[in-house]
Amino acid sequence: MSLLDRVPTGNGDLALLAGVCCVLIGGLFALTPLRAQLPSALYVFVEVGILFVIYGLLVLGLDLQYGHTGLVNFGHVAFFAVGAYGTAMLSAQDTFAGIGLGYPWPLALGVGVAAAALVGLAVSATSIRLRGDFLAIVTLAAAEILHSVFVNFEGIFGGNVGILGVPRPIAALAGDADTRLIATLLVIGGITLVSLAGVTRLTSAPYGRVLRAIRADELVTRSVGKSTVTYKTQAFVYGAALAGLAGGLFALYNGAVAPGFFTIQVTVTVWIGMLLGGAANHRAVLAGLAIIMGLRLISRFALDVTPVPSDVFASIRLIVVGLILVTVIRYRPAGIWGDAQELGVDR
Amino acid sequence: MGLLQNIIFGVITGSYIAIAAIGFNLIYGIVNMINFAYGEYLTLGAFIGLFAATALPIPLPVAVLVAMAGGGLVSIVLARAFFTPINQTGPVPLLLTSIGLGIALRNAIRLVAGREARYYDTETTTFRFDAVPDLSVGSVDLLGGFFVTSKQLIVVASAVAVFVAIYGLLTRTDVGIAMRAMGDDESLARVRGIDTQLIRDSVWVLAGILAGLSGVLLAIQTNVSATTGFSQILQILSAAILGGAGSPYGAIVGAYLIGIVLALSTAFLPSGMSGLSSAIAFGILILVLLVKPSGIAGAEVREA
Numbered sequence: 001m002s003l004l005d006r007v008p009t010g011n012g013d014l015a016l017l018a019g020v021c022c023v024l025i026g027g028l029f030a031l032t033p034l035r036a037q038l039p040s041a042l043y044v045f046v047e048v049g050i051l052f053v054i055y056g057l058l059v060l061g062l063d064l065q066y067g068h069t070g071l072v073n074f075g076h077v078a079f080f081a082v083g084a085y086g087t088a089m090l091s092a093q094d095t096f097a098g099i100g101l102g103y104p105w106p107l108a109l110g111v112g113v114a115a116a117a118l119v120g121l122a123v124s125a126t127s128i129r130l131r132g133d134f135l136a137i138v139t140l141a142a143a144e145i146l147h148s149v150f151v152n153f154e155g156i157f158g159g160n161v162g163i164l165g166v167p168r169p170i171a172a173l174a175g176d177a178d179t180r181l182i183a184t185l186l187v188i189g190g191i192t193l194v195s196l197a198g199v200t201r202l203t204s205a206p207y208g209r210v211l212r213a214i215r216a217d218e219l220v221t222r223s224v225g226k227s228t229v230t231y232k233t234q235a236f237v238y239g240a241a242l243a244g245l246a247g248g249l250f251a252l253y254n255g256a257v258a259p260g261f262f263t264i265q266v267t268v269t270v271w272i273g274m275l276l277g278g279a280a281n282h283r284a285v286l287a288g289l290a291i292i293m294g295l296r297l298i299s300r301f302a303l304d305v306t307p308v309p310s311d312v313f314a315s316i317r318l319i320v321v322g323l324i325l326v327t328v329i330r331y332r333p334a335g336i337w338g339d340a341q342e343l344g345v346d347r
Numbered sequence: 348m349g350l351l352q353n354i355i356f357g358v359i360t361g362s363y364i365a366i367a368a369i370g371f372n373l374i375y376g377i378v379n380m381i382n383f384a385y386g387e388y389l390t391l392g393a394f395i396g397l398f399a400a401t402a403l404p405i406p407l408p409v410a411v412l413v414a415m416a417g418g419g420l421v422s423i424v425l426a427r428a429f430f431t432p433i434n435q436t437g438p439v440p441l442l443l444t445s446i447g448l449g450i451a452l453r454n455a456i457r458l459v460a461g462r463e464a465r466y467y468d469t470e471t472t473t474f475r476f477d478a479v480p481d482l483s484v485g486s487v488d489l490l491g492g493f494f495v496t497s498k499q500l501i502v503v504a505s506a507v508a509v510f511v512a513i514y515g516l517l518t519r520t521d522v523g524i525a526m527r528a529m530g531d532d533e534s535l536a537r538v539r540g541i542d543t544q545l546i547r548d549s550v551w552v553l554a555g556i557l558a559g560l561s562g563v564l565l566a567i568q569t570n571v572s573a574t575t576g577f578s579q580i581l582q583i584l585s586a587a588i589l590g591g592a593g594s595p596y597g598a599i600v601g602a603y604l605i606g607i608v609l610a611l612s613t614a615f616l617p618s619g620m621s622g623l624s625s626a627i628a629f630g631i632l633i634l635v636l637l638v639k640p641s642g643i644a645g646a647e648v649r650e651a
Contacts, residue, residue, distance in 0.1 A: 072439055126637050133381050133438040137588060138636055141629035144581060148626040268450065275443065311462065315454040322454070325447030329440050330433055 012200035019193025026186030030173040038178040044300060046181045050253060052293045053189040054246050058270045059285045060192070060199050061242030067279030068203055069235040070215030071128070074136040075143030076270055078123075079116040079240040081262035083247025085150065087112030088163040088257040095165045098158025105167050109248040116244020117237050119146075124236040128229060143267065150259045162258025166251050188249050195242060200282055202238075211235055212280065269293070272325045278338025288335060292321065349491025353614040354607060359499045361586075361606025362506035363564045367579065368586040368598035369513055370557035376530040376593030377550045378430065380441035384449035385558060385583065389576030390456055392418035392559030393566035397465060407469065411563050418559020419552040426551040431544075449577070457573035464570040467563075472497040502564045509557065513595055522549055530593055581625065582609070585632040604631070 028034055038046065058080055065071040091108035092100030127138040150157045157163070170187060174180040202208055213221040214228050222228050251257050269292060277288020299317045303310055334340035367389060374382050396414030400407055429448050433440055477492040517523035525546050528536040537543050562576060569575075582605055590601030605628050612624040 072442075127633070130636060131438075133442050134588070134592075134636060136439070136442060137381065137584065138633055141581070141585070141632055145626040145629050145633075148623055152623045152626075268446065271443070272447070312458060315458040318454040319451045319458070322447040322449070322451030326429060326444050326451070329436075329444050329447070330429075333436070333440065 012197045012204065015193045015200065016197035019190045019195075019197060022186045022190030022193060024190075026170075026183045026190060029179050029183040029186065030170050033175065034179075035175060036179045036182040038181060043181070044297065046185055048293060048297055050181070050185050050188060052290060053185065053192045054250050054253070055266075055270060055273070055289055055293065056192045056286050057195055057246035057249070058243050058266070059274050059289045060195055060282060061239035061246075062270055063274055063279060063282060063285045064199055064203070064211075064235055064242070065239040067274065067281070067285065068208060068211040068215065069232055070132070071232060071236055071239075072132045072136040073139045073236070073239065074267060074271070075123075075139030075141070075146075076239075076243055077262050077264065077266040078139070078143035078146045079120055079243035080247040080250070080266060081143075081146060081150065081257075081259075082119045083112040083116040083244030084251040084257045084262070085112075085157060085163065085247070086115035086244070087248035088166045088251040089157075091167050091252075092163050092165045093167070095158065095163050097154060097161045098163050099156055100163060100165055105169055105252055109245075109252065112248035112251070113241050113244040116247065117241040120237045120240025120244075121233070123240075124233045128232050128236060140264075140267075143264065147259055147262065150262070158258075160259060162256055162260075163251075164256045166255050166257065168255045169252060171255070184253055188253065191245075191249065195245070196282055196286070199238075199242075203282070215280075269321075272321060272328075275335055276324060276328050278335025281335075281338055284335060284337035287337065292324075295320065349493065350611075351490050352493040353610045355493055355495060355499075357607030357610030358603065359502055359568070359606070360609055361603035362502045363561045363568070364579065364582055364586050364606055365506055365599045365602030366509050366557050366564070367561040367583045368590065368602045369509065369595045370554035370561075371583050372587045372590065372593055372595050372598040373526070373550050373557075374554050375587065376595075377526055378426075378434070378441075378547055380430065380438055380445065381584070382554075383442060383445040383580065383584075384425070384452060385445075385554075386576035386578075386580030387449050387452040387456070388418055388422055388555055388558035389562035389565060389579060390453070390571070390573065391421050391576075392555075392562030393571045393575055394456065394460060395559065396563040397467060397566065397571050400467065407467070411560065414563045415556045415559040418557075418562065419555040422555020422558065423548060423551045426548070431547070434547075449580075453573055453577055460573060462573070464572040466570050467567050469498065469567055498567055502568065505560065505564060509560065510599060516553075517595065522546065526550060582628060585628050589632055589635050 029036060058076060061079075062073060062076050065073045065076075087105070087108045089099050089108075090101050090103045090111050091105045092098075093102040094100065123139060123142055127135055130138060150162075151160055153159075170184045171180045174183050203211065210221065210226055210231055213226070214231055218228050250261070254261070270289065273289030273292045274285045275288070276291060277286065278284035295317055299313045303313055328335065367385070370388075371382065371385050374380060374385070392414045395417035396410045399405055399413040400410035405413070425448065429444055430441060433444060473494055473496045475492070475494045515523075517527055525536065525541045526549070528539070528541060529543060529546050533543060536546075558576075565579065566575060583602075586602035586605045587598045588601070589604060590597030590599065608628055608631060609624045612627045616623055
């Protein structure tokens with residue numbers, strides 16, 4: 001029996017294997033004197049790629065909430081921010097403003113994820129029973145409240161400056177800038193793939209079937225004896241924890257957090273990516289997110305060849321993004337790779 | 348500054364929020380959607396008014412009418428193009444569509460009009476009332492001298508005029524009565540021979556007119572830029588849902604509550620935390636949704 005025969009064939013297991021491999025190779029770059037050389041033309045790809053794998057964790061969490069369970073969470077950035085701030089405040093050393101406790105980063109990351117899950121639990125405990133569009137409003141308002149708390153409590157959260165001096169474990173280990181970028185991309189990308197394996201396992205289990213049943217018809221699901229509120233709360237908390245993990249990784253990659261990184265724009269990007277790809281299909285939502293974030297690359301390259309100012313290009317890109325959202329909902333409500341019949345949007 | 352002055356500020360803020368919140372709630376009640384692009388209607392109205400008042404110099408009161416007409420036109424065109432075709436899909440796709448439309452509109456406005464803020468050219472008279480005695484309770488001055496400007500009086504007067512007009516429309520005209528019937532039960536309204544699409548269209552026009560007026564009033568108070576309306580959408584939304592989703596009268600109560608809370612928290616929060624005032628407004632919104640999800644006057648929004 002050759003090694004090739006042992007390669008798993010299931011989607012989830014394949015993602016798990018690929019993820020572990022990525023983390024190992026990334027670790028190899030970081031820990032050994034092995035060096036990577038990056039052509040300068042590829043820098044921008046790798047940078048957007050790192051942001052993409054971090055947002056990938058966000059979209060996986062959101063897909064668990066909206067795609068599978070039907071919870072319209074429009075404040076997803078809040079949990080991203082809580083994870084990032086939790087990690088940053090516990091691990092930062094010599095921050096310029098706000099609190100930095102200087103604990104080891106693995107502990108800080110754990111606390112960041114737990115804090116995001118707790119905030120998710122608090123939000124869902126109070127508002128998970130609200131009708132779809134009102135849940136959207138409450139989560140949106142919660143995110144705005146949190147944003148203004150981060151901006152206004154300067155003594156604790158550092159105001160608009162945010163928390164600086166967060167340790168960057170991968171950057172500290174890797175030798176030079178190129179190796180650092182490659183190792184970061186591989187390690188975080190690996191974590192995203194492992195998470196993909198995790199949520200695939202979760203949603204292909206009978207548990208995931210209950211979640212999809214709730215999305216299809218909550219009353220029927222309750223009538224067969226499932227405690228829908230418990231399931232909805234769990235799905236919401238899992239999604240929040242994944243967003244918290246994304247936030248913690250973002251803080252440890254970026255070395256600083258500030259309110260400017262956590263605007264409603266993040267929520268909108270992730271939502272459009274999910275809807276474009278096709279909700280309730282983990283790989284599709286990642287692909288949709290890749291398309292939306294690929295637009296950033298296009299606008300960056302177009303910037304070099306055309307003589308228009310960058311803010312004009314940013315506006316054009318956002319017009320296109322908004323129109324993509326409108327078009328997808330109207331003409332392809334299940335997304336590019338989504339299953340219209342299963343999502344109940346078949347017309 | 349005394350409490351009285353801050354409450355006056357709150358009433359002024361509440362006035363233009365109220366005009367917009369009525370329009371927002373009319374759409375909510377009859378089309379059954381949360382229109383997140385509504386802030387952009389305000390911005391468009393403000394720009395149309397500014398264009399009318401400066402580029403083709405016409406007097407400001409006429410420019411306001413032009414802005415209202417423009418707002419109504421924009422609203423019905425956008426609704427016909429984007430919202431009416433997917434009317435049957437339910438509230439969440441409509442909400443998401445309005446978010447996408449809002450992003451596109453906001454950036455299109457920014458592309459055309461640029462980033463800088465513009466100002467209406469207006470003259471202001473300030474009326475001061477310094478003779479009012481102080482009435483201190485602890486560190487808070489309950490009365491104290493206050494002032495209002497002519498602009499602020501115009502805002503409040505316009506709001507009152509809108510309230511009377513909306514009340515008249517909803518109780519005395521066939522269209523208004525049909526709107527209320529549709530808000531109650533669309534199928535029953537159709538059975539009684541009401542052309543529901545016509546009523547829906549007239550609601551869009553009405554909401555656009557109100558957005559145009561509110562946008563100009565807001566712009567006269569502050570300025571016009573691409574984010575003028577977007578910066579107000581969460582307050583409008585809070586006021587509308589606080590008052591009771593779908594109820595135009597509830598929206599008025601909610602708007603003044605939000606306005607006064609915003610003004611008071613700006614005044615009494617420690618300096619450096621005044622930015623928290625909008626957080627407090629949203630906190631109230633969440634609290635109301637939890638305790639009485641139907642708002643001060645409105646329908647049930649809980650599912651389970």
